[in-house]
Amino acid sequence: MMKYIQKGKYEATELDGEWIILNTEDYTVTKLNEVGGICWSLLGEVQTSETLTHSLMEKFSPAENEEQIKKDLEEFLSSLHQCGLIENVN
Template sequence: MVQYIQVNDYETAEFDGEWVVLNTDKYTVTKLNEIGGFCWSMMKDAQTVDSLCQAIEQEFGRASDNLSEDIEAFLYELMEYGLIQHAV
């Protein structure tokens, strides 16, 4: 299974359930919702789509049919922004 991990320990801040990630390498700011911030914090260690989905379901009590698709799209965007990479 493919695993994902943060590229660097970028500065983050949480305000009223929304997260901001400051990519100091590319001078960008990425805003995440509560679930995105939760996933981001988990990716300090290598995670798979399945491990993230299970953690979301446990933490937020949310189980949806398309959760894994949503997480895959989210991870793709974070990779495009240079915030995460495939774990080795």
């Protein structure tokens, strides 16, 4: 099972439900929606896609399709990894 955590100490700001992540080392700005921001906050500590899925289901709606949430979350984590914002941990 893959585990993830924020790769470095980035500046993160929430404005009207959207999050802005500033990577001052690579001079990049990443914009996240509310759900992405919640995931980003949780990734301050080691997480798996399962723990993130569980947290999102608790916060929003346990009636949502867990498999779809997990699939969307894995795509999101892949994007964050490609941007260099998170890393895999053992």
